[in-house]
Amino acid sequence: MLGHSNAGKTTYLTAAYYAMQHDPRIFQISAGRRDHRRLMRSGRVLAAGRGYPPPSDARSVHEFVASRDGIDPVEISWIDHRGGAAVAKTADGQARRLQEDLSAADAVLLFGDAERLVGHTHSQREIDTLVPMLLRAFGDRGGSSTIPFAVLITKVDALGDALDELRPALHRPFTALMDGVRRAEWAVARSFEVACGPSARNVVEPLLWIMQAVIDDRIDTHYTGLDASLATMRTKVAEDKVSARFRAHVNGVPTGQAIVRGELEKAIGALAALRPLHTVARELAAALAHLGAVEPDGAPEGGQHQAVPS
Numbered sequence: 001m002l003g004h005s006n007a008g009k010t011t012y013l014t015a016a017y018y019a020m021q022h023d024p025r026i027f028q029i030s031a032g033r034r035d036h037r038r039l040m041r042s043g044r045v046l047a048a049g050r051g052y053p054p055p056s057d058a059r060s061v062h063e064f065v066a067s068r069d070g071i072d073p074v075e076i077s078w079i080d081h082r083g084g085a086a087v088a089k090t091a092d093g094q095a096r097r098l099q100e101d102l103s104a105a106d107a108v109l110l111f112g113d114a115e116r117l118v119g120h121t122h123s124q125r126e127i128d129t130l131v132p133m134l135l136r137a138f139g140d141r142g143g144s145s146t147i148p149f150a151v152l153i154t155k156v157d158a159l160g161d162a163l164d165e166l167r168p169a170l171h172r173p174f175t176a177l178m179d180g181v182r183r184a185e186w187a188v189a190r191s192f193e194v195a196c197g198p199s200a201r202n203v204v205e206p207l208l209w210i211m212q213a214v215i216d217d218r219i220d221t222h223y224t225g226l227d228a229s230l231a232t233m234r235t236k237v238a239e240d241k242v243s244a245r246f247r248a249h250v251n252g253v254p255t256g257q258a259i260v261r262g263e264l265e266k267a268i269g270a271l272a273a274l275r276p277l278h279t280v281a282r283e284l285a286a287a288l289a290h291l292g293a294v295e296p297d298g299a300p301e302g303g304q305h306q307a308v309p310s
Contacts (some may be wrong), residue, residue, distance in 0.1 A: 001080045002098075002134075003111030004126035008154035008196065009080055010053050012047065012111070012203070013062065015196035018043025019203045024030050026283045027066045029076075035062060038257060049198040056080050059097055066211065069153060070276035074214070079105075102137040107148045107210045110134070110177070114156045115195075119168045127173040135180040139188060146220075148213035149189040150206040157195035167193075187215055205291060213285040226270040229263040 001009045017039045020029045031039065042053045066123040079101050081094070102108075110130065116123035138147050151174050155164055171191055181189040190209055195201040254262075 001078070001109045001111065002130055002150075004113065004116065004123040004130075006055055006116070007111035007113045007123075008100075008152075008194075009109075009111050010056050011196050012109075012152060012154060012194065013041045013078065013080065014039055014053050015200060015203050016207055017064075018047060019200065020207070023204065026208065026280065026287060027068050027074075029207075030065050030067070033093050034064065042307045046197055047200070051241070052197075056101060057191065059094065068280065074211075091154055099137065102134070105147070106145065106214065106310055107150070108134060109152055109156055109206065109210075110174070112170070112173065114159050114163075114166075114170055116152050117173060118155065118159075118166050121274045131180070133175065133179045134177065135184075139184065145186075146213060146217045147187045148210045149177060149187060150210055151177065151191040152194045152206055153191060154196070156193045157199050157201065163193075202291075205288060208284055212281065212288065215277055215281050215284065219274060219281065222270045222274050222277070226267050226274075229267040229270070232263045233260045233267075270293045 001013070003009055017029060017031065020027070021043075029034070045051050046053070060080045062080065064076040064078060065073050066076055067073040081098055081101070110127075113129055117127075121186065134149070143306065153170050156170075159166055170193070178189055178191075181187045192202045192206045192209075193205065194202060194206070213225060
C-alpha cells in the first residue's frame with residue numbers, strides 16, 4: 001500500500017478486513033488471532049463512526065490468508081508503507097525497502113485522499129513522484145505475471161454533493177499511471193472511489209478486483225502449461241518410431257511414449273485446476289458487475305453504496 005500522508009491506508013485495511021468478516025464475498029480473509037482481534041475491535045469503532053485507527057508511522061507487514069472451497073489458499077503479505085515514504089528524504093532505508101517490496105509485489109494499492117487531491121498541491125506532487133517510480137520498478141522487473149494496480153481515492157464521502165463536479169480533478173493525478181498501464185502488457189489498473197466508516201462505499205471491491213486479476217493470471221498460466229503439454233505430446237507422438245524407442249532404451253532416457261504419458265498427466269492436472277478457477281472467476285465477475293465499465297482514465301462509470309455492518 002502506497003500513498004501520500006494521511007491518505008487513509010490504515011483505515012482502509014481495517015475497514016476491508018472488518019467488512020469481509022461480515023460479507024465474505026467469495027473469499028474468506030483470516031488473520032492471526034492477535035491481529036484478528038485488533039482489526040475487529042478497530043473495525044467496530046470505525047463502522048460506528050466513533051473514531052479512526054492511527055496512521056502508520058513506519059513500514060508494517062500484515063499477514064492474511066484468502067481461502068474458499070475448491071482452490072488452494074492464497075497467502076497475502078499486506079505491506080503498508082507510511083505516508084510519503086516514497087518521497088521522504090531520510091536515512092533509515094525506507095526508499096531501499098520500498099524498492100525491494102516493489103520488486104517482489106504481486107499487486108499495488110495506491111491511495112489518494114479526495115480532499116487533499118483537490119486542495120493540496122503537495123499531495124498531488126507526492127502522487128506525481130510515486131507514479132513514474134511504480135511504472136519504472138515494474139517495467140524493469142519483467143516477468144510473465146500481470147500486476148494489478150488498484151487506485152483508491154479515499155474519503156469521497158467528505159466531498160458530499162461536490163463529488164460529481166470534482167471527479168475529473170480527483171482522477172487527473174493518476175492519468176500517467178493509467179496511460180502507462182494501457183501501454184504495458186504486464187499490468188491492469190482501475191480506480192475506486194472509496195469511503196470507510198458508517199457510510200462505507202467500495203470497501204471490498206478493490207480487493208475482489210485484485211483477486212480477479214490474480215485468478216485470471218492463474219488461469220492463463222494453466223492454459224499456457226496445457227498448450228505446452230499438448231505441443232510436446234504432438235511432437236513425441238510423431239517421433240515415436242521403433243528406432244527412436246530403441247535409442248532411448250540404449251541411452252537410458254525416457255521413450256516418447258513415457259514422455260507423452262507424463263505430459264498427459266500434466267494436462268489432466270491443468271484441466272482439473274482450471275475448473276474451480278473458472279468458477280471463482282465467474283463469481284468475481286458477477287460480484288463486480290455493478291461497478292460498470294472502466295473509462296479511459298481508469299475510473300469506473302459508477303459504483304454502488306456498500307454498507308458495512310456495525
